[in-house]
Amino acid sequence: MRTKLNPYPKGRSFLSFNMRTLSAVFLCALVVVYALPLVVGALTAPPTSPIQNKDQVIEVLDNIQIWFARVFWVVAIAAVIYAAFLYLTAGGNAEQVKTANRQMLYAVIAMVVAILAYGIPALLKQFLTP
Numbered sequence: 001m002r003t004k005l006n007p008y009p010k011g012r013s014f015l016s017f018n019m020r021t022l023s024a025v026f027l028c029a030l031v032v033v034y035a036l037p038l039v040v041g042a043l044t045a046p047p048t049s050p051i052q053n054k055d056q057v058i059e060v061l062d063n064i065q066i067w068f069a070r071v072f073w074v075v076a077i078a079a080v081i082y083a084a085f086l087y088l089t090a091g092g093n094a095e096q097v098k099t100a101n102r103q104m105l106y107a108v109i110a111m112v113v114a115i116l117a118y119g120i121p122a123l124l125k126q127f128l129t130p
Helices: 019-042 054-089 094-128
Strands: none
Touching: 019 054, 054 094
C-alpha cells in the first residue's frame, strides 16, 4: 500500500493562508484599485510651449500640489481601511487591537495635517490680500 505524501505542513492545505499574507494581498489590491485612476490621469500630453511668465509657474506648482494631494488621500484612505481590517480580524487579540488603534490614530492625524495644509495658505491669502 502506498502512502500519500503531503507537501504542506500538518493541518495545512493549498488554500491555507495566514492573516499577514491576506492583509498584504488586500492592501495591495486596494492600492492598485485606488491608485490606477491617478496614474492614468497623470498620463496627459506634455505642454506644447515652455513656461513664459510667473502665472504659468504658479499653475504648474498648483498642479504638482494637487497631484501630491490626490496620492496622499489615496494612501490615507488605504491606511484607514487597513486599520479597520485589523479591527475586524483582531478576534479578541489585544495586541492586534492596539496595533489597529495606533494605525487609525496615525491616519487621522495625517488627515488633519493635510486639511490644515489646505486651509492655512487660503487663510493667509485672505489676510495678506488688500
